[in-house]
Amino acid sequence: MQNKLLKSVTKTFKILLDLRTSRNLKFVKFLLLTLAIGVVVTSFETTKNLTVVGVPKTAHKITTDWTVSEVSIPTDEITKNWILSEVPTLTPEITKDLTISEVPKTSYKTSWIGNSFGGGKKWVQNNIEAMYIAGDGTVYTNSQWDEAGAEAGIYKDGNVIGLLSDTHGWSRGGGKAVTANNKYIYMAMVQGAVGKINKDYPPDGTTWYCVRRYDLSGKPAPFDEGRGWDKSMLIASTQSEVTGLATVGNELYVSDAASDRIRVYNTDTMKELRSFSVARAGAIAIDKQKNLWILQSKNGSTAAKIGRYSPTGKQLPQQIGDVIEPTAIAIDNQNRLLVAENGPRQQVLIYAIKDKPVQVGTFGTKGGIYAGTPGEVQALKLYGLTGVGADAAGNIYVNSNGFNKSGTDLRKFSASGKQLWQLLGLLFVDNADADPSTDGIDVFTKQERYLMDYSQPAGKKWTYKGYTLNAFKYPQDPRLHTSPDATFVRRIKGKPFLYLTDMYSSFLQIYRFNPAKDGKIAIPAGMFVGTHGEDKKSLPGDWPPFQPEQGEWIWRDKNGNGSFEKNEYDRSKDYPYLGGWWVDSKGDVWKTLRTEDGIRRYPLQGLDANGNPIYSYSSMQKQKTPSVFTDLRRIEYFPETDTMYLSGFTKEHPAIGDDTKVVGSEIARFDNWNKGNRTPRWRAVIPYDTTGKREVATAAMSVAGDYVFTVTGKTAEVNVYNAKTGVPVQQLKPGPEVAGESGWIDIPQGIRAFRRSNGEHIVFVEEDWKGKVIMYRLPK
Incomplete structure (x- = not known):
């Protein structure tokens, strides 16, 4: 032990002598004197009495079930690794040379907060701004941005099962609408210019607001007249983003808010079939009679409403006007219309729509997160609703983003209101x-x-x-x-x-x-x-x-x-x-x-x-x-x-x-x-x-x-x-x-x-x- 110590002391003397020309000569002399005394002292005492001039050196280790008792280190195990060649300093000249690799380490443990998954191939995206639920309970989502490229996610049974690829980088981003049929997924997305390049991108100063087609595994599905570098994009507008998507049979309905129109395309060829006028067209839901319910967002003093249209664009007499801040709509297995109401009610409103629309129920606690004890998280207290849907079994899915895009809170409920699972992605550019x-x-x-x-x-x-x-x-x-x-x-x-x-x-x-x-x-x-x-x-x-x-x-x-x-x-x-x-x-x-x-x-x-x-x-x-x-x-x-x-x-x-x-x-x-x-x-x-x-x-x-x-x-x-x-x-x-x-x-x-x-x-x-x-x- 003492021989090892003397070797360390000798090495330290050499380091200090090399510093004898530094501006901190007095400090160096002090340390040399201290070390000389230390050599004498250590001939009589063990290293357990060494002062803070050394630091413990232990093997780096990451454990799974760390407890205090599992990582405690015996005193003699620490002291035998104390070395004098690693001395503290008050001067930058010495401190900068002490690299992390030269110093002892204590075992530590990694964990995380704010997301249901830790990373790798699974994480819950930053926000969900649109959502579509397939009959089997598969959840397809879309958002304008996710830092790791999961603008559009695929979830099922409380798990991440995939994402729509290639939505990030090269001036691409997600959007505010998504839908699917038994063959393809369709997502609203943005493609910006990337400068001069020998591929199909918009010219400088132009942005394409597109519908992009994917197969059900999440890979782009090109078509003959497709645009973009891989021919999987349909350019719907160069003025503003696509605000609604829905399919029925072999037809795809697209809300083009910039021109106040609904455009209809063939789902296989992606060729436009027809279009018709709808003011402030937003989210679309299609009932079992194949009629369209179209959310028309508020604009200034013009209140929001939800109107009913035939597949050819004829405006039907049914409409819903008793909503304040509707953000999403869907049809459930009973052919009822579900409306995500993001006003003070913070609820899903349920309408029977066979004849004249009649509100027949609500889902979620009235007042949402602010009911009862304000701010207290509970299963049926919703907040900042951005998505709603239902599967073939009648289960209800709701996404809450909070306010000012606080984060993702995706929940699945049984028809009776029992929460079955919850996925959270609450944090973005944040610390605790x-x-x-x-x-x-x-x-x-x-x-x-x-x-x-x-x-x-x-x-x-x-x-x-x-x-x-x-x-x-x-x-x-x-x-x-x-x-x-x-x-x-x-x-x-x-x-x-x-x-x-x-x-x-x-x-x-x-x-x-x-x-x-x-x-x-x-x-x-x-x-x-x-x-x-x-x-x-x-x-x-x-x-x-x-x-x-x-x-x-x-x-x-x-x-x-x-x-x-x-x-x-x-x-x-x-x-x-x-x-x-x-x-x-x-x-x-x-x-x-x-x-x-x-x-x-x-x-x-x-x-x-x-x-x-x-x-x-x-x-x-x-x-x-x-x-x-x-x-x-x-x-x-x-x-x-x-x-x-x-x-x-x-x-x-x-x-x-x-x-x-x-x-x-x-x-x-x-x-x-x-x-x-x-x-x-x-x-x-x-x-x-x-x-x-x-x-x-x-x-x-x-x-x-x-x-x-x-x-x-x-x-x-x-x-x-x-x-x-x-x-x-x-x-x-x-x-x-x-x-x-x-x-x-x-x-x-x-x-x-x-x-x-x-x-x-x-x-x-x-x-x-x-x-x-x-x-x-x-x-x-």
């Missing part, structure tokens, strides 16, 4: 955070709440419990008008709050809870925005109302109604280029600007009468950027220990170009920050772009407990550093539970860590490629 008061049992994303059971297998540890957005009571909720993507969960005076930021750090939104009146709903409470670089409004467009014309602002919901009022803005103007946001455990808000006096602190001034956190520009504190940074980015401050962690670019490790979304090249820790200390305890060089190709860069960071966690943008590798020393500890990568894969990290808060009371660290990482958040568990 844990409620500190429940030890990580309650976890939130921007619109959802989950209950965690860490004893369950991978992918089964979460249960979807709450949808926190009420689009009807709070129509000005910023989540309906912007795209927030990461959550801070904080407790202020024991009360829970959510803080949300976005991909470009352009704002910070604040939400409160009032369970007695609003159940699980997060109520808009406040909002920060930055200054626009061109002296324009901070947020483009007409929302929010009364927004200042220039500069930046803080909004607080002073009257408690969740709406933006003229007298609720605090105004200012500042440097326009932001680096990041942070909310500390006391509720103080921190913001970094990429300039010399680039730190802004907004101390919490208490809670107002409605429970909203109070912040103001008059109480804001400006703090100078420490001299080590030339371009300040992220900030995380911990008031309990008066410890500050900052990241950015430095003179020693400058930026290549101006990638505004990355963490920088270094992270530094500052102790006694509020006492004025600006000398870092340590500086660690993190992966950053040195070539201008952006292949390697750190996208996000998070500090929790014993560690500093970072994640790289394109490879999604989590690098773990010792929070006390800055020394790299290990690297976390997606395990086999998620097929060893991840999408790019797109957001500044793309990693969030939480230390539980048992000492383990939970690490959430954005994974928008296949619609989830990856979760790592790093034991104590």
Whole structure:
């Protein structure tokens, strides 16, 4: 043991002597003296008394049923692997040379939240905007976009059984309609221009809105006069997308909303047979008499309705006008019309249509997700309906997307209303955070709440419990008008709050809870925005109302109604280029600007009468950027220990170009920050772009407990550093539970860590490629 130790000491002396010409000569001398003393001490004592100058080295392992007892390591097993050649440092010159491959590793476990499947060949798509149910219960779906290319999915019996291929890339996208017969699947899709190419694509400036034909396995099915690179596309319009599809016999009906027409094609030859006029034509359902029911969407003051037409286009007298926001229609096995009503009722309306349409029933709880305890997820509480259908056995299928495309919630019910299965794809460009008061049992994303059971297998540890957005009571909720993507969960005076930021750090939104009146709903409470670089409004467009014309602002919901009022803005103007946001455990808000006096602190001034956190520009504190940074980015401050962690670019490790979304090249820790200390305890060089190709860069960071966690943008590798020393500890990568894969990290808060009371660290990482958040568990 001592011989091995002496070899390590000798090696370390050599490393330190090589550094004798560095600017940190005093530090090197100190370490040499320390090591000399250590050699003497270790001749009398075992290595179990070594200090933090070394780190434990254990074999990397991914387990399936990890428990604390299964990964505990005996003390003597740890100590025999402590080595002195891997020393901590306060200087970039040493830290940058300690690669992850050289340091010890602790076993960790991969899991995920927010999707019914972990990836690989199975995941639930980001959204479902149209749906068709075959008689045998096969579900065909369509949407405009899925990050991993599943714009159009095929589901059955609660499982993913396929997708329609080639819907992604080359300026292609999905659409808002889908149907099928016993031979083909037909999906609405978009084909854009791709520049000069020797294949059949639209010319520059032109978009084809198509119907594309597939065989039942999901492969494109070309036809003689087909268009596109593989001759499987029918161009329906160059003005606007196809809004409805249905088949009966050998005829395909297509809603061409741009020309207010229904076009009819032969399902085999795909040649147009005829067309007829229908205003605002949308979704189509065909009854057993082969007549068409066509959803005609509302337009301004013109209300929505559902009309009945003959196959040749004759308008029949039957129509349904007692709907507010119909989004989808279908015919069930009793020849009844099912209407997805996305207004305040949030139900499926059921009509007998033999003669005059009569509503004979409803499906789902009236009020949907907002009935009973608002926001509480239950089987029959629907929300944001986008699809409805029925199979030959009378089972009913409903898809809820939430509001502002919150995510997919596809459910199958028996005719009596029993939920038979549910498929979830709730997350896209999002990350999670844990409620500190429940030890990580309650976890939130921007619109959802989950209950965690860490004893369950991978992918089964979460249960979807709450949808926190009420689009009807709070129509000005910023989540309906912007795209927030990461959550801070904080407790202020024991009360829970959510803080949300976005991909470009352009704002910070604040939400409160009032369970007695609003159940699980997060109520808009406040909002920060930055200054626009061109002296324009901070947020483009007409929302929010009364927004200042220039500069930046803080909004607080002073009257408690969740709406933006003229007298609720605090105004200012500042440097326009932001680096990041942070909310500390006391509720103080921190913001970094990429300039010399680039730190802004907004101390919490208490809670107002409605429970909203109070912040103001008059109480804001400006703090100078420490001299080590030339371009300040992220900030995380911990008031309990008066410890500050900052990241950015430095003179020693400058930026290549101006990638505004990355963490920088270094992270530094500052102790006694509020006492004025600006000398870092340590500086660690993190992966950053040195070539201008952006292949390697750190996208996000998070500090929790014993560690500093970072994640790289394109490879999604989590690098773990010792929070006390800055020394790299290990690297976390997606395990086999998620097929060893991840999408790019797109957001500044793309990693969030939480230390539980048992000492383990939970690490959430954005994974928008296949619609989830990856979760790592790093034991104590």
